[in-house]
Amino acid sequence: MEVVAPAPAEGVFSLAWLLIAVPLVSAAILLLIGRVGDAWGHFLGTLAALASFALALVLFVQMLGSEESARSVQVPLWDWITSGPWTISIGLQLDQLSILFTLLITGVGSLIHIYSIGYMAHDDRRRRFFAFLNLFVAAMLLLVLADNYLVLFVGWEGVGLASYLLIGFWQHKPSAATAAKKAFVVNRVGDMGMILAISLMLAAFGSSSFTDVNAGAASMSPTVATAMGLLLLLGACGKSAQLPLQSWLLDAMEGPTPVSALIHAATMVTAGVYLVVRSHAVYATTEFASTAVVVIGTLTLLAGAWIGCAKDDIKKVLAGSTMSQIGYMMLAAGIGPAGYAFAIFHLVTHGFFKANMFLGAGSVMHGMNDDVNMRHYGGLGKYMPITFATFAVGYLAIIGFPFFAGYYSKDHIIEAAFAHNQVVGALALVGAGVTAFYMTRLVMMTFLGKKRWEDEVHPHESPAVMTIPLIVLGLASVVGGLLLNSWIGGWLAPAVGAEHGEEHHAAIFATSPVAFATLGVVAVGVVIGFLANRPGKDLPKVAPDTRNPLVLAGRNDLFGDAFNETVLMRPGQALTRAVATTDHHGVDGAVNGTAQLVGGLSVQLRKLQNGFVRSYALMMVVGTALLGAVLVLSQLG
Numbered sequence: 001m002e003v004v005a006p007a008p009a010e011g012v013f014s015l016a017w018l019l020i021a022v023p024l025v026s027a028a029i030l031l032l033i034g035r036v037g038d039a040w041g042h043f044l045g046t047l048a049a050l051a052s053f054a055l056a057l058v059l060f061v062q063m064l065g066s067e068e069s070a071r072s073v074q075v076p077l078w079d080w081i082t083s084g085p086w087t088i089s090i091g092l093q094l095d096q097l098s099i100l101f102t103l104l105i106t107g108v109g110s111l112i113h114i115y116s117i118g119y120m121a122h123d124d125r126r127r128r129f130f131a132f133l134n135l136f137v138a139a140m141l142l143l144v145l146a147d148n149y150l151v152l153f154v155g156w157e158g159v160g161l162a163s164y165l166l167i168g169f170w171q172h173k174p175s176a177a178t179a180a181k182k183a184f185v186v187n188r189v190g191d192m193g194m195i196l197a198i199s200l201m202l203a204a205f206g207s208s209s210f211t212d213v214n215a216g217a218a219s220m221s222p223t224v225a226t227a228m229g230l231l232l233l234l235g236a237c238g239k240s241a242q243l244p245l246q247s248w249l250l251d252a253m254e255g256p257t258p259v260s261a262l263i264h265a266a267t268m269v270t271a272g273v274y275l276v277v278r279s280h281a282v283y284a285t286t287e288f289a290s291t292a293v294v295v296i297g298t299l300t301l302l303a304g305a306w307i308g309c310a311k312d313d314i315k316k317v318l319a320g321s322t323m324s325q326i327g328y329m330m331l332a333a334g335i336g337p338a339g340y341a342f343a344i345f346h347l348v349t350h351g352f353f354k355a356n357m358f359l360g361a362g363s364v365m366h367g368m369n370d371d372v373n374m375r376h377y378g379g380l381g382k383y384m385p386i387t388f389a390t391f392a393v394g395y396l397a398i399i400g401f402p403f404f405a406g407y408y409s410k411d412h413i414i415e416a417a418f419a420h421n422q423v424v425g426a427l428a429l430v431g432a433g434v435t436a437f438y439m440t441r442l443v444m445m446t447f448l449g450k451k452r453w454e455d456e457v458h459p460h461e462s463p464a465v466m467t468i469p470l471i472v473l474g475l476a477s478v479v480g481g482l483l484l485n486s487w488i489g490g491w492l493a494p495a496v497g498a499e500h501g502e503e504h505h506a507a508i509f510a511t512s513p514v515a516f517a518t519l520g521v522v523a524v525g526v527v528i529g530f531l532a533n534r535p536g537k538d539l540p541k542v543a544p545d546t547r548n549p550l551v552l553a554g555r556n557d558l559f560g561d562a563f564n565e566t567v568l569m570r571p572g573q574a575l576t577r578a579v580a581t582t583d584h585h586g587v588d589g590a591v592n593g594t595a596q597l598v599g600g601l602s603v604q605l606r607k608l609q610n611g612f613v614r615s616y617a618l619m620m621v622v623g624t625a626l627l628g629a630v631l632v633l634s635q636l637g
Contacts, residue, residue, distance in 0.1 A: 005211045006074035006093055006147070012062050013073045016092050016145065019055055019102060023048045024138040030131035038127050042120070045130030046113040049137055053106035060099050068494060071096055074147055081150075085206055093147035093210060097495040100344060100488075101144040101274060104351045108266040109137045111469035115359050116258040118465035119366065123256075129169060133262065136162035140267040144274055148209035149198045152275075156194060156239070159268050160187050166262075167255040179251035186248040190238015197231035200224065210278065214497075217281035225282060229289025232279050233296065240272025240326045242300045247560040249323060250307070253315040253372075257362030260315055264322040265355035270347050273326065276333040277340050280497040284336065293334030294420070298427050301327030303558055305434035309441070310554025312543055313372045314361045317442050318354070321398065324431060325350050325410075331428060332413045335420045340496035341489040342416055345481075346409035348488075352480050353397035353405055356473035360391035363462040363470065364446060368453065374445040375541050376454075381447035383459040386467045388447045390474035395443050397477040399436040399522055402509060405481035412506065415514045425514070433521040440529025449535040482508070 009016065026048035030041045037044070063071050072095035081088040113133060120126045139158025146152040160183075168180025201208045204224055205216045217225070236242065241249035249269070253260055263269060276283065276293060283290045304323025311317045329346050332339035365372060367384055381388040397404040400411055414432060418425030453459065461467065485506045492498070533539065546552065553559060608619075 006072040006095065007070060009073040009075040009094070012058060013094055014075060015055065016059065016075045016094050017077060019052050019059075019106070019145065020092075020138050020141045022051050022055075023134040023141070027131045027134035027138060030127050030134065033127075035127075041127030042117050042130045045127075045134050046110070046117065048134055049106060049110040049113045052137065052141070053103075053110045056099070056102045056106045059094065060103060063094070063096070063099055072495065086202060088148065088150055088208065090151050091147040092145045094145065095495045096491050097274075097277065097344070098144050100348060100492075101270070102141060104270075104348055105137060105140050105144070105266050108351050108355045108473070109133075109262060111472055112258050112262050112266070112355065112359070115261075115362070115466050115469040116256075118463050119258055119362055120256065125169075129166075129256070132162060132165045132169065133258070136166060136262060136267055140271070143271055147211075148207070149194075149201060149213070150208045152278075153194055153198060156235075156271065157191070159239070159271060160184060160191070163187075163252070163263060163268055166259040167252045169255055169259065173254065175251075176254040179248075179254040182251050183248040186245055187238045190235045190245055193231040193234025193238070197228050197235065200228050200231065204228075213279075214281040217285050220282075220285055222286065225286040226288045229279070229282050229286045230292060232275060232282065233289060233293055236272030236275045236330070237296060238272070239275075240269045240330065241323055242272065242296050242327065242330055243303060244560075246300065246303070246323055247557065247564055250316050250319045250557055253313070253319055257315065257358060257365060260319070261355045261358035261362070264319065264358055265351045269322060269326050270351070273329045273333055273343055273347055276330065277343060277496055280337070280340060283334075284497060290334050290336060294331055294424060295334075297327045297330030297332075297334055298417075298424050299327070300324070301331065301431045302427060302434075303327075305431050305438065306550075306554050307557055308438040309434065310551050312374050314364065314374050314377075314442065314446060315358070315372055317374075317438060318358055318361060321435065321439070322354060324435060325354070325398070328410055328413050328428065328431070331417060331424065335416055337496065337498035338419070339413065339416045340498060341492045342409065342412045344492055344496075345484060345488045346406075346413060348484065349397065349405035349409040349477070349481050352473055352476040353394040356470060356477050357391055357394040357398070359466070359470055359473065360387050360394065363387040363466055366462050366466070367459040369457055371453075371457070374442065375539060375543065376452055376457075377446045378449045378452040378539070379447070380451075380459055384447075384461045386461055386470065390467075390470040391447070392443065393474040393477045395439050397481070399439055399526065400432060400518065401522075402519070403478075403482065405477050405479075408481035408485045408506065411510060411515060411518050414518050415510075415512065418514050429514075429518060429521055432518055433525040436522040436525025437529040440526050441533050444530065444533035444535070445539065449533070449537065449539070452539065452541055 026044055030037060030045060033041070072093070075092040075094065077090045077092070079087065080090045113130070116130065116133065120129055123129065136159065139155050139162050141155070143152055143155030143159060146155060164180045164184045167183050168176050171177045171180070198208050201213055204220060205212050207213070220228070234245075237245040252263060255263075283293065301324045304320045304325070304327060306320075308317050308320035308324065311320060325346070329343040329350075332343035332346065361372075363384065364377070364380060364387060367380070367387075368377065371377075393404070397406040400407045410432065414425060414428045417428040485508070489498075543555075556562070608615075
């Protein structure tokens with residue numbers, strides 16, 4: 001497909017920088033104003049998010065009314081780096097891909113801000129929390145609106161900083177502080193991939209702009225293209241918690257629940273999928289790197305589902321689910337033009353139903369004294385009817401129940417996976433069945449069956465400021481897939497390198513063999529989940545001990561931490577100690593030893609300089625005698 005440079009922005013498009021500036025300025029005010037803003041800071045933070053969403057809607061409507069050739073525009077801001085042959089500017093690019101991300105980030109982000117007003121009502125540091133939320137939104141918007149990889153990387157690092165601040169927001173808890181550091185460190189590994197990929201772009205093209213990289217990608221050698229694709233994938237694995245850089249994601253649940261919803265639905269974990277899709281020109285030139293994306297996505301969707309089956313912590317079940325669903329998106333993105341639209345389609349619908357379920361989990365915690373153990377729940381449906389109803393909608397969407405959002409987006413990925421490779425398609429199908437099982441288990445253990453909480457716990461419905469966002473997200477989880485189903489492929493085609501002939505014209509109800517097989521596998525998963533946790537069954541309040549290696553692996557996050565400690569951390573510590581010892585005893589020893597030798601010799605030589613004439617005369621006599629002896633002996637020889 002011919003690469004067309006974005007047109008200069010005009011009219012309302014030239015105001016796109018306000019999308020980022022408004023929440024960024026709000027974050028600065030809330031951080032600098034001090035306690036005088038405690039009474040109203042949360043309102044300012046929420047209004048900032050809503051203002052960005054309103055502007056995003058205006059830009060989207062304007063783009064809808066424009067000709068296709070005018071839907072990709074560039075907003076230059078200022079020159080940033082000028083060095084030798086390189087001139088790197090800071091600018092924004094609005095196109096069909098970035099506007100969808102902008103709507104998701106600001107739309108779902110605004111609902112999370114509103115929800116947080118109630119959820120964080122009794123937190124003394126609520127103003128700071130909203131400042132960090134605004135910072136998170138601003139950084140993610142910079143990431144998806146940047147017109148080149150180097151500016152994208154600034155947003156990429158901003159997201160990392162904001163996630164560190166929010167995951168560790170309750171830093172008085174050692175577990176939260178540790179989780180924040182873990183997320184930060186693990187993501188630095190992925191960031192090295194991004195840094196090297198951008199360096200390779202500058203070396204190969206003299207530029208990191210999307211236009212220049214896309215235009216020059218076809219001329220890359222296979223080696224350079226593969227290296228660039230793999231390095232970008234490494235960065236994507238860090239941000240999107242894909243194998244082998246997934247270990248931070250479940251620990252990130254230590255942050256307040258709105259943070260979990262923001263990370264898992266609208267911001268951080270979607271960044272890796274965006275990066276791969278935005279880099280479509282690179283992956284089009286390297287089959288090896290594209291296959292690596294498919295393999296990583298497939299393995300992660302199974303690994304996340306496996307973890308979700310074994311957890312009793314409601315938030316960690318949903319976190320494992322996020323790993324799995326992002327795996328589906330990465331799988332689709334690795335397929336190429338046939339899968340790009342499906343990856344973004346599922347990313348958007350997942351943003352609806354996963355934010356819905358995470359906020360629903362927070363509503364459950366709100367009514368259960370912050371208890372996250374599903375074994376202490378049971379029968380909450382009648383005490384929290386709105387939370388139950390909206391969560392049930394999210395459940396039906398994620399398992400792919402017909403006519404709900406996930407039915408359209410995820411099932412398209414499974415069909416595309418079968419068309420790409422039978423084995424990959426079969427594994428994606430298995431993942432759908434496992435998803436149906438563990439999500440049914442979650443719903444049964446939480447909202448149905450016998451009550452298992454203590455007498456001092458009094459479950460109750462959350463206030464309207466928390467339930468209204470749930471209702472909005474629930475409605476989006478119902479109709480979002482149907483509305484986008486036949487539209488999103490054509491809309492995204494120019495931005496993701498797909499020809500219009502590759503658009504997917506989907507039916508309201510799919511009747512292909514793969515579609516029916518998917519429904520059958522999902523039904524089996526639901527039945528098994530129901531029977532294993534049926535309402536009349538007495539479930540223990542403590543997870544029973546087991547020697548089942550599959551359960552043990554799931555409970556221990558597939559031993560990811562143990563692997564990192566054994567293979568990376570301990571050898572790294574040993575290497576660090578060896579380097580420190582070499583530096584101390586080798587390098588420093590040589591330098592200090594030489595200094596001590598010179599100092600010792602100077603002390604001894606200084607004794608000869610005593611200031612007495614008789615000593616100097618004696619030394620001259622002795623020297624003369626020695627010199628004479630040498631001359632006499634040389635003559636005799």
